[in-house]
Amino acid sequence: MADERFDAVVVGAGPAGSAAAYTMAKAGLKVALIERGEFPGAKNIFGGVIYRRQLEDLIPEFWKEAPLERTVVQQSMWVLGEESAVMLGHHNQRYKDPPNCWTGLRVKFDQWFAGKAEQAGAVPIYETVVTQILRDGERVVGVKTDRDDGELYADIVILADGVNSLLGKQLGIHHEWGPDEVSLAVKEVIALPRQTIQDRFNLEGDEGCTIEIVGQTCQMAGLGFLYTNQDTISLGVGVMVSDLKKARVKPYAVLDGLKQHPMIRKLIRGGEVKEYSGHLIPEGGFNSMPKLAGDGWMVVGDAAQMVNAVHREGTNLAVTSGRLAGETAIEAHKVGHFGVGALDAYTRKIRESIIHKDLKKYRGVHQLLGFGDSSLLFDKMPQALNDAIYNMLLVDGMPKKEKQKKVMRYFREAAGGNAELVRLGMKGWRAMNG
Amino acid sequence: MSQSIEERLFTIRYKADDVSHLIIKSQDECLACETKECNYFCPSDVYLWHDQESMTSVAYENCIECGTCRLGCPTYNIEWVYPKGGYGITYKFG
Numbered sequence: 022m023a024d025e026r027f028d029a030v031v032v033g034a035g036p037a038g039s040a041a042a043y044t045m046a047k048a049g050l051k052v053a054l055i056e057r058g059e060f061p062g063a064k065n066i067f068g069g070v071i072y073r074r075q076l077e078d079l080i081p082e083f084w085k086e087a088p089l090e091r092t093v094v095q096q097s098m099w100v101l102g103e104e105s106a107v108m109l110g111h112h113n114q115r116y117k118d119p120p121n122c123w124t125g126l127r128v129k130f131d132q133w134f135a136g137k138a139e140q141a142g143a144v145p146i147y148e149t150v151v152t153q154i155l156r157d158g159e160r161v162v163g164v165k166t167d168r169d170d171g172e173l174y175a176d177i178v179i180l181a182d183g184v185n186s187l188l189g190k191q192l193g194i195h196h197e198w199g200p201d202e203v204s205l206a207v208k209e210v211i212a213l214p215r216q217t218i219q220d221r222f223n224l225e226g227d228e229g230c231t232i233e234i235v236g237q238t239c240q241m242a243g244l245g246f247l248y249t250n251q252d253t254i255s256l257g258v259g260v261m262v263s264d265l266k267k268a269r270v271k272p273y274a275v276l277d278g279l280k281q282h283p284m285i286r287k288l289i290r291g292g293e294v295k296e297y298s299g300h301l302i303p304e305g306g307f308n309s310m311p312k313l314a315g316d317g318w319m320v321v322g323d324a325a326q327m328v329n330a331v332h333r334e335g336t337n338l339a340v341t342s343g344r345l346a347g348e349t350a351i352e353a354h355k356v357g358h359f360g361v362g363a364l365d366a367y368t369r370k371i372r373e374s375i376i377h378k379d380l381k382k383y384r385g386v387h388q389l390l391g392f393g394d395s396s397l398l399f400d401k402m403p404q405a406l407n408d409a410i411y412n413m414l415l416v417d418g419m420p421k422k423e424k425q426k427k428v429m430r431y432f433r434e435a436a437g438g439n440a441e442l443v444r445l446g447m448k449g450w451r452a453m454n455g
Numbered sequence: 456m457s458q459s460i461e462e463r464l465f466t467i468r469y470k471a472d473d474v475s476h477l478i479i480k481s482q483d484e485c486l487a488c489e490t491k492e493c494n495y496f497c498p499s500d501v502y503l504w505h506d507q508e509s510m511t512s513v514a515y516e517n518c519i520e521c522g523t524c525r526l527g528c529p530t531y532n533i534e535w536v537y538p539k540g541g542y543g544i545t546y547k548f549g
Binding site for chain 2: 057058059062063064065066127128129130131147148149150152166167168184185187197198199200203205207209210253262265266268269270271272273277280281294295296298299300301
């Protein structure tokens with residue numbers, strides 16, 4: 022491997038890295054795709070949902086060959102009280118054709134996607150950790166791996182090394198994420214017969230559903246999720262690390278709490294836990310995005326905090342950023358310039374893309390979650406909503422006008438007064454519409 | 456159907472290296488640490504404080520490589536790198 026030289030080296034074979042490698046290899050560039058796992062996907066987990074739109078730009082009709090689980094026709098949000106739930110959802114058969122998104126499992130999906138990059142000509146270098154960025158002055162000229170004679174030189178290095186991005190730190194584009202810029206998700210894959218899943222979730226054939234869960238996260242800012250796969254269920258919960266640090270509660274105990282909730286317990290009854298997993302999720306959003314390109318390098322996907330926490334979109338932003346970095350690399354090779362002047366075109370492309378627009382819209386959310394009182398938004402309010410609905414629907418002889426007053430009192434008390442309630446509403450609106 | 460953490464970790468395939476990829480930089484920092492939060496926030500129970508020995512033990516073989524400890528430790532006292540290529544966890548589903 023000593024004297025090998027590449028047009029581009031991609032570090033990390035997740036969706037962002039494979040998208041970049043595929044784009045460049047298809048255009049004839051000599052690309053190395055490095056992955057530290059035994060195979061691409063070996064270390065990767067997500068909720069998870071795979072979207073059509075962005076990946077389709079890269080591989081038309083990919084869903085006819087990609088390993089996907091179920092076509093999502095129904096998406097819901099459950100706000101949990103202690104032994105109750107307020108449910109809001111949308112079911113639509115139109116999500117089947119054209120498909121909007123699918124549930125998926127990353128071990129299969131990432132292997133398939135990296136395989137596409139390999140077929141296009143990218144050279145796979147797996148079971149290999151990149152330990153160092155090689156530089157010549159300011160310019161990045163390659164990477165050093167943990168293999169013998171493991172130096173690889175390239176005109177461009179694309180960092181797709183995930184949320185921890187040790188290489189991004191080495192490059193100095195970010196020092197260390199704050200505990201309020203990431204959440205820790207733990208997840209279980211629970212096996213149930215295919216027919217049982219369809220019956221319990223009101224699905225037929227390959228139809229699938231997703232449920233996002235607010236509340237019952239031990240007063241921490243966080244979201245639970247339950248997604249239907251072919252013959253498994255993905256059930257997990259992510260909580261902000263800053264809250265987890267304070268709470269002194271084991272992450273898997275939060276998951277256990279959800280599993281025992283009456284609404285969830287019945288859905289997973291009889292299931293066998295096939296896998297436990299955990300991963301950090303970037304939550305910093307727009308304000309945490311680092312510098313995206315420099316002399317000889319670009320950074321894509323989770324490594325650049327490209328996750329839309331509000332809509333739990335991550336893989337699609339990863340794929341888009343990988344493609345844009347790949348296209349920038351192709352243009353750079355045409356003109357033979359690899360400095361910041363050439364690669365900054367990637368930054369401009371990101372700015373014009375949905376990544377920048379969507380993350381900018383929700384730029385205030387991080388502050389709402391990170392610095393607010395998590396127990397208010399993620400415990401008191403969900404419980405107040407449940408108590409309010411409970412009382413509205415309870416026929417107990419109380420006149421409706423009185424009931425309405427009582428219901429408002431739940432929210433007021435949870436928020437700590439009328440003024441606080443209004444302030445919270447305004448803060449929430451601004452956070453979602455930055 | 457709640458399981459112990461041991462049962463949970465048993466669902467993951469591990470290939471443990473002989474040497475730890477997680478290093479406590481200073482046990483004195485751990486001794487002085489009032490919260491010892493790594494004993495709680497780690498999703499695979501890697502860290503445990505021992506009063507008698509006055510040290511934090513590191514069960515790196517259990518690590519699921521999430522990175523929480525690196526940025527969660529109040530004094531950034533954990534040196535965190537990836538296991539060597541091909542070592543550590545391999546998921547079956549992901």
